[in-house]
Amino acid sequence: MADGRVERGNQTRRTVLERTMSIASVDGLEGLSLGKIATDLGLSKSGVFALFGSKEDLQLATVHAARAVFVDEVVRPVRDEPAGLAKVWRLCESWIDYSGRRVFPGGCFFYSVAAEFDSRPGPVHDEVAKIRGDWTRHLERLLEEARVAGGFREPVDSADVEQLAFEIMAMMELANAHSVLHGSTVDYGRAARGILARLRAATAAPEELPERPPVLAFAAADFSAADAPVVRLPA
Template identity: 35%
Template sequence: MTVKHNEQRTRSLILQAAFEIVCIYGFAGVTLGNLAKHIGMSKSGLFAHFKSIEQLHLELIKHIGNVFRSEVVSPAQDVAEGLPRLEATISNWLIWASRPTELGGAPLLASFFEFDDREGSVRDSLLEEGSGWCTHLRQLAIQAVAMGDFRQDLDAEQFVFELCGIYFSFHVSERFMRHSGSHGFATVAVKGLVDRARRH
Protein backbone atom coordinates (compact mmCIF):
# COMPACT_ATOMS: atom_id res chain seq x y z
CA MET A 1 0.00 0.00 0.00
CA THR A 2 2.83 2.37 0.97
CA VAL A 3 4.81 1.51 -2.17
CA LYS A 4 1.79 2.15 -4.37
CA HIS A 5 1.08 5.42 -2.60
CA ASN A 6 4.70 6.53 -3.09
CA GLU A 7 4.54 5.62 -6.76
CA GLN A 8 1.37 7.65 -7.23
CA ARG A 9 2.88 10.59 -5.37
CA THR A 10 6.01 10.47 -7.54
CA ARG A 11 3.92 10.33 -10.73
CA SER A 12 1.93 13.33 -9.52
CA LEU A 13 5.14 15.26 -8.85
CA ILE A 14 6.45 14.40 -12.31
CA LEU A 15 3.23 15.48 -14.00
CA GLN A 16 3.12 18.73 -12.03
CA ALA A 17 6.71 19.47 -13.06
CA ALA A 18 5.83 18.68 -16.67
CA PHE A 19 2.83 21.01 -16.33
CA GLU A 20 5.11 23.85 -15.25
CA ILE A 21 7.40 23.24 -18.22
CA VAL A 22 4.66 22.94 -20.85
CA CYS A 23 3.09 26.23 -19.74
CA ILE A 24 6.23 28.06 -20.85
CA TYR A 25 7.97 25.87 -23.44
CA GLY A 26 5.12 23.84 -24.91
CA PHE A 27 5.14 20.09 -25.36
CA ALA A 28 8.39 20.33 -27.30
CA GLY A 29 10.02 21.45 -24.06
CA VAL A 30 8.73 18.47 -22.09
CA THR A 31 11.63 16.12 -22.77
CA LEU A 32 12.93 13.47 -20.40
CA GLY A 33 16.17 15.43 -20.11
CA ASN A 34 14.49 18.73 -19.22
CA LEU A 35 12.09 17.01 -16.86
CA ALA A 36 14.85 15.07 -15.10
CA LYS A 37 16.80 18.29 -14.58
CA HIS A 38 13.71 20.15 -13.39
CA ILE A 39 12.86 17.68 -10.63
CA GLY A 40 16.30 16.28 -9.87
CA MET A 41 15.54 12.76 -11.01
CA SER A 42 17.48 10.51 -13.36
CA LYS A 43 16.09 9.62 -16.78
CA SER A 44 15.98 5.98 -15.73
CA GLY A 45 13.89 7.02 -12.75
CA LEU A 46 11.44 8.74 -15.08
CA PHE A 47 11.28 5.65 -17.29
CA ALA A 48 10.21 3.65 -14.26
CA HIS A 49 6.97 5.68 -14.26
CA PHE A 50 6.55 6.57 -17.94
CA LYS A 51 7.79 4.16 -20.58
CA SER A 52 8.04 6.75 -23.34
CA ILE A 53 7.83 10.50 -23.91
CA GLU A 54 4.59 9.89 -25.78
CA GLN A 55 3.04 8.21 -22.73
CA LEU A 56 4.21 11.12 -20.59
CA HIS A 57 2.63 13.61 -22.99
CA LEU A 58 -0.66 11.70 -22.98
CA GLU A 59 -0.74 11.55 -19.19
CA LEU A 60 0.15 15.24 -19.06
CA ILE A 61 -2.83 16.11 -21.26
CA LYS A 62 -5.13 14.22 -18.88
CA HIS A 63 -3.52 15.96 -15.91
CA ILE A 64 -3.97 19.43 -17.41
CA GLY A 65 -7.55 18.56 -18.34
CA ASN A 66 -8.28 17.53 -14.76
CA VAL A 67 -6.77 20.73 -13.35
CA PHE A 68 -8.74 22.77 -15.88
CA ARG A 69 -12.01 21.11 -14.91
CA SER A 70 -11.32 21.58 -11.20
CA GLU A 71 -10.57 25.30 -11.63
CA VAL A 72 -12.97 26.25 -14.41
CA VAL A 73 -15.85 23.78 -14.65
CA SER A 74 -16.41 22.52 -11.11
CA PRO A 75 -16.78 25.91 -9.36
CA ALA A 76 -19.42 26.96 -11.92
CA GLN A 77 -21.50 23.88 -11.11
CA ASP A 78 -22.48 25.54 -7.83
CA VAL A 79 -24.08 28.43 -9.75
CA ALA A 80 -27.72 28.35 -10.87
CA GLU A 81 -28.41 26.60 -14.18
CA GLY A 82 -28.83 28.56 -17.37
CA LEU A 83 -27.13 31.86 -18.14
CA PRO A 84 -25.68 32.33 -14.61
CA ARG A 85 -23.75 29.04 -14.89
CA LEU A 86 -22.62 29.83 -18.42
CA GLU A 87 -21.37 33.27 -17.39
CA ALA A 88 -19.58 31.82 -14.34
CA THR A 89 -17.89 29.25 -16.57
CA ILE A 90 -16.75 31.91 -19.03
CA SER A 91 -15.45 34.09 -16.19
CA ASN A 92 -13.44 31.17 -14.80
CA TRP A 93 -12.17 30.40 -18.30
CA LEU A 94 -10.81 33.93 -18.75
CA ILE A 95 -9.12 33.75 -15.35
CA TRP A 96 -7.52 30.45 -16.41
CA ALA A 97 -5.61 32.28 -19.15
CA SER A 98 -4.50 35.04 -16.77
CA ARG A 99 -2.62 32.97 -14.24
CA PRO A 100 0.96 33.88 -13.20
CA THR A 101 3.68 33.31 -15.78
CA GLU A 102 5.14 30.17 -14.20
CA LEU A 103 1.80 28.41 -14.67
CA GLY A 104 0.37 30.87 -17.15
CA GLY A 105 -1.88 30.67 -20.09
CA ALA A 106 -3.82 27.75 -21.43
CA PRO A 107 -1.20 25.15 -22.40
CA LEU A 108 -3.65 22.92 -24.24
CA LEU A 109 -4.80 25.84 -26.38
CA ALA A 110 -1.19 26.67 -27.25
CA SER A 111 -0.60 23.02 -28.11
CA PHE A 112 -3.43 23.09 -30.67
CA PHE A 113 -1.13 25.18 -32.86
CA GLU A 114 1.88 23.06 -31.95
CA PHE A 115 0.15 19.88 -33.15
CA ASP A 116 -2.25 21.21 -35.79
CA ASP A 117 -0.36 19.58 -38.67
CA ARG A 118 1.02 16.58 -36.78
CA GLU A 119 -0.80 13.26 -36.67
CA GLY A 120 -0.65 10.78 -33.83
CA SER A 121 -2.01 9.86 -30.41
CA VAL A 122 -0.99 13.14 -28.77
CA ARG A 123 -2.93 15.17 -31.35
CA ASP A 124 -5.88 12.79 -30.95
CA SER A 125 -5.86 13.28 -27.19
CA LEU A 126 -5.68 17.07 -27.55
CA LEU A 127 -8.55 16.94 -30.02
CA GLU A 128 -10.62 14.91 -27.56
CA GLU A 129 -10.03 17.50 -24.82
CA GLY A 130 -10.82 20.41 -27.13
CA SER A 131 -13.93 18.79 -28.55
CA GLY A 132 -15.12 17.87 -25.07
CA TRP A 133 -14.79 21.48 -23.93
CA CYS A 134 -16.73 22.78 -26.93
CA THR A 135 -19.43 20.20 -26.24
CA HIS A 136 -19.64 21.38 -22.63
CA LEU A 137 -20.01 25.01 -23.70
CA ARG A 138 -22.66 24.04 -26.26
CA GLN A 139 -24.61 22.16 -23.58
CA LEU A 140 -24.49 25.22 -21.33
CA ALA A 141 -25.82 27.39 -24.16
CA ILE A 142 -28.61 24.89 -24.87
CA GLN A 143 -29.39 24.83 -21.17
CA ALA A 144 -29.69 28.63 -21.21
CA VAL A 145 -32.21 28.28 -24.04
CA ALA A 146 -34.20 25.71 -22.07
CA MET A 147 -34.23 27.98 -19.02
CA GLY A 148 -35.60 30.84 -21.10
CA ASP A 149 -32.46 32.98 -20.82
CA PHE A 150 -31.59 32.65 -24.51
CA ARG A 151 -33.95 32.83 -27.49
CA GLN A 152 -35.39 29.56 -28.77
CA ASP A 153 -33.85 29.85 -32.23
CA LEU A 154 -30.29 30.29 -30.94
CA ASP A 155 -27.68 28.44 -32.98
CA ALA A 156 -25.62 26.97 -30.12
CA GLU A 157 -22.88 25.83 -32.50
CA GLN A 158 -22.40 29.35 -33.83
CA PHE A 159 -22.55 30.78 -30.30
CA VAL A 160 -19.71 28.51 -29.15
CA PHE A 161 -17.69 29.24 -32.30
CA GLU A 162 -17.86 32.97 -31.62
CA LEU A 163 -17.21 32.49 -27.90
CA CYS A 164 -14.07 30.47 -28.62
CA GLY A 165 -12.98 33.14 -31.10
CA ILE A 166 -13.21 35.75 -28.35
CA TYR A 167 -11.22 33.53 -26.01
CA PHE A 168 -8.49 32.81 -28.57
CA SER A 169 -8.12 36.54 -29.27
CA PHE A 170 -8.05 37.24 -25.53
CA HIS A 171 -5.38 34.62 -24.96
CA VAL A 172 -3.05 36.10 -27.59
CA SER A 173 -3.64 39.65 -26.35
CA GLU A 174 -3.23 38.67 -22.70
CA ARG A 175 -0.35 36.21 -22.92
CA PHE A 176 1.68 37.27 -25.96
CA MET A 177 0.95 40.97 -26.48
CA ARG A 178 0.51 41.53 -22.73
CA HIS A 179 -2.13 44.15 -23.36
CA SER A 180 -3.36 45.59 -20.08
CA GLY A 181 -6.88 46.03 -21.45
CA SER A 182 -7.31 42.44 -22.65
CA HIS A 183 -9.68 41.32 -19.94
CA GLY A 184 -11.89 44.37 -20.35
CA PHE A 185 -12.08 43.92 -24.10
CA ALA A 186 -12.93 40.23 -23.72
CA THR A 187 -15.61 41.01 -21.13
CA VAL A 188 -17.26 43.54 -23.45
CA ALA A 189 -17.08 41.10 -26.37
CA VAL A 190 -18.68 38.30 -24.32
CA LYS A 191 -21.41 40.65 -23.11
CA GLY A 192 -22.19 41.58 -26.71
CA LEU A 193 -22.38 37.92 -27.70
CA VAL A 194 -24.63 37.10 -24.75
CA ASP A 195 -26.89 40.11 -25.40
CA ARG A 196 -27.43 38.99 -29.00
CA ALA A 197 -28.34 35.53 -27.76
CA ARG A 198 -30.80 36.73 -25.13
CA ARG A 199 -34.51 36.20 -25.39
CA HIS A 200 -36.13 39.50 -26.48
Protein backbone atom coordinates (compact mmCIF):
# COMPACT_ATOMS: atom_id res chain seq x y z
CA MET A 1 0.00 0.00 0.00
CA ALA A 2 2.75 2.43 0.98
CA ASP A 3 4.71 1.60 -2.18
CA GLY A 4 1.60 2.30 -4.24
CA ARG A 5 1.18 5.73 -2.67
CA VAL A 6 4.84 6.55 -3.33
CA GLU A 7 4.51 5.47 -6.95
CA ARG A 8 1.35 7.55 -7.42
CA GLY A 9 3.09 10.52 -5.82
CA ASN A 10 6.09 10.13 -8.13
CA GLN A 11 3.83 9.89 -11.17
CA THR A 12 1.86 12.96 -10.10
CA ARG A 13 5.09 14.88 -9.60
CA ARG A 14 6.25 13.85 -13.06
CA THR A 15 2.93 14.90 -14.63
CA VAL A 16 3.07 18.28 -12.91
CA LEU A 17 6.66 18.95 -13.96
CA GLU A 18 6.02 18.02 -17.58
CA ARG A 19 3.24 20.61 -17.54
CA THR A 20 5.23 23.29 -15.72
CA MET A 21 8.21 22.95 -18.07
CA SER A 22 5.94 23.69 -21.03
CA ILE A 23 4.34 26.66 -19.30
CA ALA A 24 7.60 28.13 -18.02
CA SER A 25 9.32 27.95 -21.40
CA VAL A 26 6.62 30.26 -22.82
CA ASP A 27 5.25 32.27 -19.88
CA GLY A 28 8.27 32.15 -17.58
CA LEU A 29 8.77 30.60 -14.17
CA GLU A 30 6.79 33.44 -12.62
CA GLY A 31 3.83 32.23 -14.66
CA LEU A 32 3.63 29.07 -12.56
CA SER A 33 0.89 28.71 -9.97
CA LEU A 34 0.37 25.66 -7.77
CA GLY A 35 -3.39 26.21 -7.73
CA LYS A 36 -3.72 26.71 -11.48
CA ILE A 37 -1.56 23.68 -12.23
CA ALA A 38 -3.76 21.57 -9.96
CA THR A 39 -6.90 22.83 -11.72
CA ASP A 40 -5.45 22.35 -15.22
CA LEU A 41 -4.43 18.76 -14.49
CA GLY A 42 -7.52 17.83 -12.49
CA LEU A 43 -5.50 17.26 -9.33
CA SER A 44 -6.26 18.24 -5.76
CA LYS A 45 -4.61 21.47 -4.69
CA SER A 46 -3.64 19.90 -1.38
CA GLY A 47 -1.87 17.07 -3.18
CA VAL A 48 0.14 19.44 -5.38
CA PHE A 49 1.01 21.62 -2.38
CA ALA A 50 2.17 18.51 -0.50
CA LEU A 51 4.52 17.62 -3.36
CA PHE A 52 6.09 21.06 -3.84
CA GLY A 53 5.31 23.19 -0.79
CA SER A 54 5.82 26.63 -2.32
CA LYS A 55 5.97 28.41 -5.66
CA GLU A 56 9.75 28.72 -5.35
CA ASP A 57 10.07 24.99 -4.71
CA LEU A 58 7.94 24.37 -7.82
CA GLN A 59 10.14 26.72 -9.85
CA LEU A 60 13.32 24.98 -8.70
CA ALA A 61 11.86 21.54 -9.40
CA THR A 62 10.88 22.73 -12.88
CA VAL A 63 14.42 24.00 -13.54
CA HIS A 64 15.90 20.67 -12.41
CA ALA A 65 13.45 18.75 -14.60
CA ALA A 66 14.33 20.94 -17.60
CA ARG A 67 18.01 20.24 -16.99
CA ALA A 68 17.32 16.50 -17.17
CA VAL A 69 15.52 16.98 -20.49
CA PHE A 70 18.34 19.17 -21.83
CA VAL A 71 21.01 16.63 -20.92
CA ASP A 72 18.99 13.81 -22.47
CA GLU A 73 18.34 15.72 -25.70
CA VAL A 74 21.64 17.55 -26.21
CA VAL A 75 24.49 16.06 -24.20
CA ARG A 76 23.75 12.33 -24.01
CA PRO A 77 23.56 11.65 -27.79
CA VAL A 78 27.22 12.65 -28.30
CA ARG A 79 28.65 11.59 -24.95
CA ASP A 80 30.52 8.56 -26.29
CA GLU A 81 31.97 10.25 -29.39
CA PRO A 82 35.78 10.43 -29.54
CA ALA A 83 37.39 13.74 -28.55
CA GLY A 84 37.81 16.23 -31.36
CA LEU A 85 36.17 19.12 -33.16
CA ALA A 86 33.85 16.66 -34.92
CA LYS A 87 32.37 15.88 -31.49
CA VAL A 88 31.95 19.60 -30.84
CA TRP A 89 30.14 19.94 -34.17
CA ARG A 90 27.81 17.06 -33.36
CA LEU A 91 27.04 18.64 -29.98
CA CYS A 92 26.13 21.87 -31.76
CA GLU A 93 23.94 19.94 -34.21
CA SER A 94 22.26 18.30 -31.23
CA TRP A 95 21.58 21.69 -29.60
CA ILE A 96 20.22 23.22 -32.82
CA ASP A 97 17.93 20.22 -33.28
CA TYR A 98 16.73 20.46 -29.66
CA SER A 99 15.91 24.15 -29.99
CA GLY A 100 14.48 23.98 -33.50
CA ARG A 101 12.23 20.96 -32.85
CA ARG A 102 10.79 22.87 -29.91
CA VAL A 103 11.44 20.20 -27.32
CA PHE A 104 10.29 23.10 -25.14
CA PRO A 105 7.48 25.13 -26.78
CA GLY A 106 9.28 28.41 -26.09
CA GLY A 107 12.61 27.36 -27.59
CA CYS A 108 15.64 26.77 -25.40
CA PHE A 109 14.32 26.63 -21.84
CA PHE A 110 17.45 28.03 -20.24
CA TYR A 111 17.77 30.95 -22.64
CA SER A 112 14.21 31.93 -21.73
CA VAL A 113 14.45 31.63 -17.95
CA ALA A 114 17.92 33.19 -17.82
CA ALA A 115 16.48 36.35 -19.36
CA GLU A 116 13.67 36.24 -16.80
CA PHE A 117 15.89 35.79 -13.73
CA ASP A 118 19.21 37.39 -14.71
CA SER A 119 18.63 40.40 -12.43
CA ARG A 120 16.56 38.69 -9.72
CA PRO A 121 18.72 37.47 -6.83
CA GLY A 122 17.70 34.31 -5.03
CA PRO A 123 17.77 30.51 -5.22
CA VAL A 124 16.12 30.29 -8.65
CA HIS A 125 18.57 32.79 -10.16
CA ASP A 126 21.48 30.90 -8.61
CA GLU A 127 20.32 27.53 -9.95
CA VAL A 128 19.70 28.86 -13.45
CA ALA A 129 23.12 30.56 -13.43
CA LYS A 130 24.77 27.33 -12.27
CA ILE A 131 23.16 25.24 -15.01
CA ARG A 132 24.02 27.81 -17.67
CA GLY A 133 27.58 27.83 -16.36
CA ASP A 134 27.70 24.03 -16.46
CA TRP A 135 26.66 24.11 -20.13
CA THR A 136 29.34 26.68 -20.99
CA ARG A 137 31.99 24.67 -19.18
CA HIS A 138 30.87 21.48 -20.94
CA LEU A 139 31.36 23.08 -24.34
CA GLU A 140 34.72 24.50 -23.26
CA ARG A 141 35.75 21.08 -21.94
CA LEU A 142 35.00 19.39 -25.27
CA LEU A 143 37.02 22.05 -27.07
CA GLU A 144 39.87 21.58 -24.59
CA GLU A 145 39.75 17.81 -25.13
CA ALA A 146 39.98 18.46 -28.87
CA ARG A 147 43.01 20.70 -28.26
CA VAL A 148 44.77 18.04 -26.17
CA ALA A 149 44.00 15.44 -28.85
CA GLY A 150 45.69 17.59 -31.49
CA GLY A 151 42.44 18.59 -33.13
CA PHE A 152 43.43 22.18 -33.90
CA ARG A 153 45.65 22.91 -36.91
CA GLU A 154 47.40 25.76 -35.07
CA PRO A 155 48.43 26.02 -31.40
CA VAL A 156 45.68 27.41 -29.17
CA ASP A 157 45.55 28.23 -25.48
CA SER A 158 42.76 28.31 -22.89
CA ALA A 159 41.79 31.85 -23.87
CA ASP A 160 41.34 30.74 -27.49
CA VAL A 161 39.18 27.83 -26.34
CA GLU A 162 36.98 30.11 -24.23
CA GLN A 163 36.66 32.59 -27.11
CA LEU A 164 35.60 29.88 -29.55
CA ALA A 165 33.05 28.53 -27.06
CA PHE A 166 31.66 32.05 -26.63
CA GLU A 167 31.29 32.54 -30.39
CA ILE A 168 29.58 29.17 -30.84
CA MET A 169 27.13 29.83 -28.02
CA ALA A 170 26.40 33.32 -29.34
CA MET A 171 25.43 31.95 -32.76
CA MET A 172 23.21 29.23 -31.30
CA GLU A 173 21.45 31.53 -28.86
CA LEU A 174 20.83 34.25 -31.45
CA ALA A 175 19.27 31.65 -33.74
CA ASN A 176 17.03 30.54 -30.89
CA ALA A 177 16.05 34.12 -30.02
CA HIS A 178 15.25 35.09 -33.62
CA SER A 179 13.28 31.89 -34.18
CA VAL A 180 11.13 32.40 -31.09
CA LEU A 181 10.58 36.10 -31.83
CA HIS A 182 9.87 35.83 -35.55
CA GLY A 183 8.38 32.33 -35.80
CA SER A 184 11.00 31.28 -38.34
CA THR A 185 13.68 28.60 -38.45
CA VAL A 186 15.95 30.20 -41.06
CA ASP A 187 18.46 31.44 -38.48
CA TYR A 188 19.21 27.90 -37.32
CA GLY A 189 20.66 27.24 -40.76
CA ARG A 190 22.72 30.42 -40.52
CA ALA A 191 24.02 29.43 -37.10
CA ALA A 192 24.90 25.94 -38.33
CA ARG A 193 26.81 27.36 -41.31
CA GLY A 194 28.63 29.87 -39.11
CA ILE A 195 29.64 27.31 -36.50
CA LEU A 196 30.75 24.77 -39.08
CA ALA A 197 32.83 27.40 -40.91
CA ARG A 198 34.50 28.37 -37.64
CA LEU A 199 35.30 24.74 -36.78
CA ARG A 200 36.52 23.88 -40.28
CA ALA A 201 38.86 26.87 -40.19
CA ALA A 202 40.31 25.63 -36.90
CA THR A 203 40.48 21.87 -37.38
CA ALA A 204 43.56 19.81 -38.16
CA ALA A 205 41.31 17.15 -39.70
CA PRO A 206 38.82 18.80 -42.09
CA GLU A 207 37.85 15.40 -43.47
CA GLU A 208 36.12 14.70 -40.15
CA LEU A 209 33.72 17.61 -40.65
CA PRO A 210 31.11 18.04 -43.39
CA GLU A 211 31.75 20.73 -46.00
CA ARG A 212 28.31 22.16 -45.31
CA PRO A 213 25.63 21.47 -42.71
CA PRO A 214 22.92 18.95 -43.57
CA VAL A 215 19.47 20.30 -44.38
CA LEU A 216 17.68 20.84 -41.09
CA ALA A 217 14.79 18.45 -40.59
CA PHE A 218 12.54 21.22 -39.32
CA ALA A 219 13.65 24.02 -41.68
CA ALA A 220 10.67 23.81 -44.04
CA ALA A 221 8.03 23.76 -41.32
CA ASP A 222 6.42 26.92 -39.99
CA PHE A 223 6.79 26.94 -36.23
CA SER A 224 3.71 27.13 -34.04
CA ALA A 225 4.03 26.83 -30.26
CA ALA A 226 0.51 25.46 -30.11
CA ASP A 227 1.59 22.48 -32.21
CA ALA A 228 4.64 21.65 -30.11
CA PRO A 229 4.60 18.25 -28.40
CA VAL A 230 4.24 17.99 -24.65
CA VAL A 231 7.60 18.07 -22.87
CA ARG A 232 8.46 14.62 -21.54
CA LEU A 233 10.90 13.85 -18.77
CA PRO A 234 13.42 11.15 -19.66
CA ALA A 235 12.65 7.75 -18.18
